[in-house]
Amino acid sequence: MxxxxxxxxxxxxxxxxxxxxxxxxxxxxxxxxxxxxxxxxxxxxxxxxxxxxxxxxxxxxxxxxxxxxxxxxxxxxxxISRVFQTPEIFGDLSVLENMMIPCFAKRDGAFEMNAITSVVSQKDVIAKAEAMLEDMNMADKRHMHAASLSRGDKRRLEIGMCLSQExxxxxxxxxxxxxxxxxxxxxxxxxxxxxxxxxxxxxxxxxxxxxxxxxxxxxxxxxxxxxxxxxxxxxxxxxxxxxxxxxxxxxx
Amino acid sequence: MFALDKKDARLLLMVAVLTMLAPFILNPFPAGSEMAQFNAGYPDLMQRFVIFGIFAIGFNILFGLTGYLSFGHAAFLGVGSYSAVWMFKLLSMNVLPAIALSVVVAGLFSVVIGFISLRRSGIYFSILTLAFAQMSFALAYSVLTPITGGETGLQLALDDPRILDVAASATGNIPVPGLFGLEMRASTNLELGPWVFTFNVGYYFSALIMLAAFYLAIRIFRSPFGMMLRAIKSNQQRLNYTGLNARPYTLAAFVISGMYAGLAGGLMAAMDPLAGAERMFWTASGEVVLMTILGGAGTLIGPVLGAGFIKYMENIISKINESILHQWFYWLPDGLEDFVVAMIYPFIGKGWHLTLGLLFMAVVIFLPGGLVEGGQRIGRMFGRKKSEEKDKPSGKTTPAE
Known part of the structure; x- marks a missing residue:
């Protein structure tokens, strides 16, 4: 089976x-x-x-x-995580933020009303996202606008985002x-x-x-x-x- | 400070100083001088600046972050006003319970409208919200007359119950809204030489609430929730395939912005205790869209700037008339004077909408990021160090699409 x-x-x-x-x-x-x-x-x-x-x-x-x-x-x-034919990422967000979103999804589930705490205070999520960027060899691009990445980097980012959901x-x-x-x-x-x-x-x-x-x-x-x-x-x-x-x- | 990073704290502090000193800043010309008509420092207009600022800040949480363009937010403003006036009629003239009820009722109302409208996105969502708002307007105008006062609007009367308060003041008039005895309309004038500065209780009350609303908006922008909202705007498909449900996020944003609108509506009624259906008309919904885009959708300060800008135009440009123009251009030769006045005339007085429309077009075409982007460009032109900071991706501004 x-x-x-x-x-x-x-x-x-x-x-x-x-x-x-x-x-x-x-x-x-x-x-x-x-x-x-x-x-x-x-x-x-x-x-x-x-x-x-x-x-x-x-x-x-x-x-x-x-x-x-x-x-x-x-x-x-x-x-089940899916990687698309053309990379689907959050183009308006930074690379690090892109990586943080699946980490939030893994930690908090499909919806969490986390409207008052600051993103900066979510140390566990940031650490996990940074580690995944390190794995994907993208740590130096973490502050870049995701839309400005090359095609290959977008693909790596997307795969990394899927993986950080374990x-x-x-x-x-x-x-x-x-x-x-x-x-x-x-x-x-x-x-x-x-x-x-x-x-x-x-x-x-x-x-x-x-x-x-x-x-x-x-x-x-x-x-x-x-x-x-x-x-x-x-x-x-x-x-x-x-x-x-x-x-x-x-x-x- | 207040769990904000340095830049946000500086922004909040700047807005706080500007609003607290507004009676001085907005009255730069001596009373009675020729330029005095450009003074905006009178209570009525200053109140409108901050109240529409609140309205636009809330609208920006929905539109600026998620990209969902609601064309029916005036409905929540109107509902807030009606709720507040009913509270004045039934309970007391204290503004706090009135405003609290406005926020709650507008929140409930936006849960219903949001739940239905958010089943669609894009233009269909906009049309649904527009339809709901127009429906509310039409109902308030006709069949709901017992609740809304219909065409005349909802007004206070001497025979209202006001169970916790007096039905009529000592002089036999309808009592005025206040905060534990402090009347909203009370003002003090400060005369400094030829200058007159007016300090109004209602303005300062509204300004403090706007600062709180602004602070809350900063916290929402910087929260994981705010990040999810920006992700919805950026790529909803990816969000769904990342295990996140977009619907409750957009609904929460919709309800929060509806409550902001209700708060603004409640404050409007607290400043002047009457409410009419025209507050729900679609042009009022369109106005807040203009304010947000003009100032800079998705930026923190943009909507406040946009609201101030439009309200200033509405109240100041519309007051300029033909004879004032002739006074300004009296030094020109007669024929030329008439020509110049004739050329400018369509843009002033009732023509202020034309000026606003042209400015709006210019901003959308040349400054897609609104007035905030304009400010940044000017800053960069003078090569300030700050412009480098603003270019960082973590910067406060995310240009609108």
Missing amino acids: GILEVKNVGKRFGGLQALGNVNLSVAENSVHAIIGPNGAGKSTLLNCLVGKLIPDTGSVMFDGQSVLGRAPHEINQMG PRLLLLDEPTAGMARADTNNTIDLLKQIKQDRDITIAIIEHDMHVVFSLAERITVLAQGTPLVEDSPENIKGHPKVREAYLGETAH
Whole structure:
């Protein structure tokens, strides 16, 4: 029984069957990659996991509890953190403040009327945020406006924000999309480091096969809304069905 | 000082000194001189400065921090005024219970309106709040006449119960609002040579409440709660996926700003014990939006500056008339004098709205951060050391979008 169990999930948008009958099991403390050509339903699946979409059929269980029908913030508080395709950070806030917000969320829950105490007096949260910035090699940028960071730094910040919530499952939606090679490699190293240092399960949606084969321990291939095959990276590499799905995609 | 950092403490102290010395600062011209009409140091106007300052400070907690643009805050102002007048009618002429009730009733009212309106964001939220405020206005004007006095407004009468107070004063008149016997309208004049300075009880009472309200706003701005509100404005999606529920945060901000508006409305009634439905009209809601943006949304001092600026324009520019213009330009040749006066005339008197509109456009286009940004630019131009401090990200100002 994996930490995340997706059973018979289907989702239809009007006439389009975005997800057919998806079954997926992500083992605890593994790195599981979900790959597939454009339009395969990867993002739809992810959105069903985090509460942005509610599937028409099937069930999604996280650690034995259903996530369906819960709001995104509730699912997040259960221990699922999500990294977006384009980094979603608080652009108007400083880097340190960005890092403090998930620390507050971890400490105080979804809502806390903390309107009179000063932020400066929250020493535990500041210390935790500073330590995480240190881990992310961003301590020298702590007073910068988050919107003025480079793309790679925004990504690091976002991953750090997710980690400071101490999630059990980290979902990454194409974390290296639109990145230069060097930044991609940095991100791979960062994720390897995270896996090594923490008890965490990582599920990653990715287009870049270099990233997938550097990280994944298990790979699910989606095509046209249904899982084509699930196997180890070695077996996936030479799998005829996978080659067909991807070659079919490039032949068009 | 007061658990504030140095810069905030300095700001609070500066505002305190300015408000306490306002009767001097706003009366720079000797009484009876030609420039005396630019003096703003008379009680009525000074009271309006601080009361609308409170209104704008509260509005800024909602709009400046969360970015939710309410177009119906005048409803809370009006509700506050009605509550206070009812307290004068039923209980006593002491202003404290009246103001307390204004804040409570406006708070309850804003819980209801906020709960419904905050289900939407952006323009839909603005429209919902506008609709509620206009509905309140229309109801107060018509069907709720027994409670609101309808078209004539709610006024005190000699046969009001006033169970803890006298129905009529010793002279047979309606008693006036006061604080334990200290009448709000009482004033003392200080004559220094040709200058006359007026110290009014109501003004100082309102100014002290505004300082408390300003202090509370600083604390909210600097709190984790305030940080969450800024995060909502910056990226609500990220906030939701960080395990935080935006709804109660925005509702809390909405209710706090509604209570500020109620406080302002209660104070207005305490200065002059009558309340009319026109206080809830949509233009009154629009005015506080203008004040906040003109001064600098999201900054601490901006809304107070904006409120002062607009109230000054409304009361001073609108008083200039054609004959005053002719007095100013008498030294020009006759034809030219008429021409100059004709050119300026549309901008003064009843045309003050035109002047205000043009200034507002100029500020929004050239100073998106409002008057506060203007002040900072001037500061930087003179190369003060302070401008460097202000550039730090932890600085007090976060420019509005």
